[in-house]
Amino acid sequence: MNPISKIPSSEITPEETFLNRRFFMKTAIWAGSAVATGGMYRAFSPRSDVKSTGSEIATVVDSTFQSSLGADEKVNSFGEIAGYNNYYEFSTDKSAVAAKAKDFVTDPWSVEVGGLVGKPRVFGLEDLLKMESEERVYRFRCVEGWSMVIPWVGFPLAKLLSLVEPRSEATHVAFETYYDLKQMPDAGSAGIDLPYVEGLRMDEAMHPLTLLATGLYGKTLPNQNGAPIRLVVPWKYGFKSIKSVVKITLTNREPPTTWSLANPGEYGFYSNVNPKVDHPRWSQAKERRIGEAGSRETLMFNGYEAQVAHLYAGMNFEEDF
Amino acid sequence: MAVTLSQDGRFHRQLIFINGLLPMVLMGFDAWRGKLGVNPAEFVTRATGVMTLVFLVLTLLVTPLRKLLGWNWLLKQRRLLGLFAFFYCCGHLLTYLAFDRDWQLGTVFEDVVKRRFIAVGMFSFALMVPLAVTSTNAMIKKLGGARWAQLHRLTYYITIGGVLHYYMIVKSDATYPLWFAAVVVVLLGYRVVVSLRKARERVAVGVER
Numbered sequence: 133m134n135p136i137s138k139i140p141s142s143e144i145t146p147e148e149t150f151l152n153r154r155f156f157m158k159t160a161i162w163a164g165s166a167v168a169t170g171g172m173y174r175a176f177s178p179r180s181d182v183k184s185t186g187s188e189i190a191t192v193v194d195s196t197f198q199s200s201l202g203a204d205e206k207v208n209s210f211g212e213i214a215g216y217n218n219y220y221e222f223s224t225d226k227s228a229v230a231a232k233a234k235d236f237v238t239d240p241w242s243v244e245v246g247g248l249v250g251k252p253r254v255f256g257l258e259d260l261l262k263m264e265s266e267e268r269v270y271r272f273r274c275v276e277g278w279s280m281v282i283p284w285v286g287f288p289l290a291k292l293l294s295l296v297e298p299r300s301e302a303t304h305v306a307f308e309t310y311y312d313l314k315q316m317p318d319a320g321s322a323g324i325d326l327p328y329v330e331g332l333r334m335d336e337a338m339h340p341l342t343l344l345a346t347g348l349y350g351k352t353l354p355n356q357n358g359a360p361i362r363l364v365v366p367w368k369y370g371f372k373s374i375k376s377v378v379k380i381t382l383t384n385r386e387p388p389t390t391w392s393l394a395n396p397g398e399y400g401f402y403s404n405v406n407p408k409v410d411h412p413r414w415s416q417a418k419e420r421r422i423g424e425a426g427s428r429e430t431l432m433f434n435g436y437e438a439q440v441a442h443l444y445a446g447m448n449f450e451e452d453f
Numbered sequence: 454m455a456v457t458l459s460q461d462g463r464f465h466r467q468l469i470f471i472n473g474l475l476p477m478v479l480m481g482f483d484a485w486r487g488k489l490g491v492n493p494a495e496f497v498t499r500a501t502g503v504m505t506l507v508f509l510v511l512t513l514l515v516t517p518l519r520k521l522l523g524w525n526w527l528l529k530q531r532r533l534l535g536l537f538a539f540f541y542c543c544g545h546l547l548t549y550l551a552f553d554r555d556w557q558l559g560t561v562f563e564d565v566v567k568r569r570f571i572a573v574g575m576f577s578f579a580l581m582v583p584l585a586v587t588s589t590n591a592m593i594k595k596l597g598g599a600r601w602a603q604l605h606r607l608t609y610y611i612t613i614g615g616v617l618h619y620y621m622i623v624k625s626d627a628t629y630p631l632w633f634a635a636v637v638v639v640l641l642g643y644r645v646v647v648s649l650r651k652a653r654e655r656v657a658v659g660v661e662r
Contacts, residue, residue, distance in 0.1 A: 157458060161468065169472045173479050176500070178490025216491035224626035227490050276624075278492055323625030394625060413568055413622065420552070422491055427555055 178227040182215045186351030189285050195266035200435055201281060205421075207269060208280040210349050212422050217356040218274065219375060220322035221311070233355035236315055238376070241360050247306070247381035250297030257360050261346060263287045268343055268364075273405045273434045275369035279419045284364055285347030290338045298334070298382050305337040306330075306387035307363060308379035324394045330374040331387035331401065332365065335443055341366055341436060344377075367433040367440045369403045400453040404444065405434035409453050465530050473537040476504055477544075494552040501545035506619065506633050508538035509612040513640040520647070532588055535608070539585040542578055570621035577614030580607050609644075612637055 145153075215230055222232040239257055246252035265287045273279040293305070311327035313319050319326050336342060343364040346353060353359040358375025365372050371391050381387075391399035398412055407417045407430040418427045433440050444452075458464070480500060483489050490496045515531045518524045549571075554560055565572050584605055586592070593601045616637055620630035 154458065158464060162471075165468060165472050166475060169475045170479060173476045173500075176503070177479075177483065178488075178496055212491045220625065224624075224628075226492075278495070318626075321626065321628065323627060410567075413570060414553075418555070420492070420494055427552075 179215070179231060181211045182230045182354070182356075184210055184214070184349070184351060184354070186347065186349075186354060188351055189261065189265060189347045191262060191265050192285055192347075192350065193264055193266055195268065197266065197268055199269045200438075201269065201271070205271075205281055206423070207283055208422055213280060213282055213348060214354045214357060216422065218276075218370065219356055219358070220324060221309070221316035221319045221326060221328070222356070223318050224322060230354070230356040232317055236355040236359070238355060238360040241378075243361065243377055243380060245292065245296045245380045247383055248299040248302035249293075249382050250299060251295070253296055255292070260344075260361055261352075263291065265346060267350070268345075270341075270343075270364060270366035271431075271434050272364075272366065272370055272373075273419060273430065275371055275399070275403070275411060275416075277414050277416070277419055278422055279430075280422045283349055284343060284345040285350060286343040286345035286361075286364065288340055289342045289344050289363065290340065292344060292380075293337065293382075296382075301384050302382035303334050304383050304385060304387055305332050305334065306379075306381040306383055307332075307374045307377050308381075309374055310376045310378045324390055326390075328374060328390045329387065330363065330372055330389050332372075333386075333443075334382075336365070339440065339443070341439055367405055367436040369405060371399070372403050402444075402447075402452050404440075404449070404453075405430060406432060406449055406453070408432075409449050459524075459526050462526065462529050465526060466533060469530050469533050469537075473508070473533070473540075476500070477541075494548065498545065498548040498552060501541050501548055502619065503629075504541035505538050505545055506612070506615050508534050508541060509608065509615055510633065510636055510640065512538065512608055513612060513637070517640060517643050535584065535605075536588060539581050542581055546578060570618055573614050573621065574618040577611045577618060580611045580614070584608065584611075609641060613641075 216226045217229040218226055219229045219233065222229045222236075241257040243255045243260065244252075245255065265285050267283055267285050269281060269283045271279060272282050289305075307330045309326075309328035311319065332342070343366075344361055345358075345364045346361050348354065348357055353362065358373075358377075361377055362375045363373050363377060372389075386401055389399075389401055391403075392401055405416070410416050416430055419430045420427050431437070480489070480497065484493065484497075512531055512534045515527045515534070518527055550556060550558065550561070554564065565575050584607060587596060587601065587604060596604065616630060616633045619633065620627055623630055
């Protein structure tokens with residue numbers, strides 16, 4: 133005998149109820165799955181616009197700096213510059229850094245400048261913001277193949293270094309980023325050794341294009357862009373422009389740099405923008421300018437060849453990349 | 454008489470079809486309202502690549518779920534999951550041709566030779582093509598079930614290649630590719646264990662005789 137026919141007829145669900153229940157279940161599954169799928173997509177898609185929280189920088193004077201931008205090069209918007217950041221201490225997702233760095237404390241702040249100098253000194257944030265600064269509109273070229281045009285506010289690094297009186301035996305300058313696992317949620321899993329360190333040769337550090345930036349679009353730097361003070365070296369790949377600097381040390385040897393420590397075959401000490409020397413995993417001949425549809429040719433030394441090429445006369449760029 | 458929900462193949466198909474298309478539709482909607490982020494090219498490239506891996510993993514999930522939970526109804530839907538993997542992979546390839554190669558198709562070959570992670574990705578894509586082509590009922594009949602199944606085991610290598618391709622492009626934080634790798638190790642490890650156990654049983658039977 134078939135076991136199903138043993139069920140008393142009173143316990144059999146009427147077909148109408150069964151179908152109603154079926155309709156309800158299907159609707160619930162439809163809704164649930166669509167919300168889950170859509171939610172997952174949303175969770176991994178870029179965040180919405182960022183807002184400016186900076187305050188005006190009072191000490192900005194008119195700049196005598198001649199921007200070398202082409203007529204077709206537009207300055208990127210604040211949202212683009214402050215919404216797409218490589219700052220691995222906070223997140224390796226460029227569109228997530230702004231939100232994760234929101235509460236980063238950048239005041240009080242001090243920068244310790246020492247090493248081979250006559251007058252080592254600790255600069256407080258207020259000293260740095262008091263320095264006479266100017267707007268510099270620079271191209272910014274990331275090693276990943278994207279670029280922007282950014283209106284920085286800052287002063288030449290040479291100006292700060294002259295205050296500490298570099299000794300003649302100093303050949304290089306080492307920089308270090310603030311590091312704090314409590315404030316920097318991704319600092320333990322970024323996949324690179326931290327604190328982040330960078331370095332320049334003395335002549336690069338003293339070059340008038342090399343900037344210590346304290347602002348962006350006339351206001352103090354957003355946290356995600358390296359507040360309260362960062363280096364900007366426009367003819368080098370972006371990772372050389374170290375953020376949130378706490379320490380500047382003059383030395384007599386080439387200092388270690390974070391990315392060349394992480395992967396010496398891919399990132400060198402110099403890392404000058406050079407369309408002819410490719411990164412092993414991507415070409416450097418072209419770049420995607422943020423906000424533009426197509427790609428553009430990458431310029432030698434990021435377009436600052438006339439100003440900086442003499443620093444590297446006779447250098448083999450395939451070896452010293 | 455209505456079928457039970459777990460037997461309702463049409464419902465399963467519709468469910469997978471709509472949910473599979475949904476990310477693409479949302480991406481299109483975001484593109485239309487200019488909300489693909491600061492670098493849309495990068496986002497769309499990454500999103501289509503990750504979707505390819507997600508669907509590859511889902512196809513590999515079918516067999517363990519059938520065997521362990523008895524969800525045999527999943528088998529009928531595996532082809533659709535695989536075709537979605539191919540669909541997103543084609544999208545991923547298009548983003549590469551458009552954004553990375555600027556439609557200079559002549560440069561693709563030299564790029565494959567030059568960059569290992571591109572070679573690994575291309576290899577996996579090339580393996581997907583015969584699987585997509587033989588996904589029709591007519592082709593299953595033509596090849597015969599056993600040979601068809603054998604051919605479609607290429608999915609294992611495609612998935613390994615896809616995850617490796619993802620791992621190779623990451624600059625330092627390999628969290629996501631490693632998550633995919635862990636899932637794939639479990640799913641392929643399951644198959645290894647099952648086949649080893651079967652082999653042992655065969656031997657045991659042989660000994661008894």
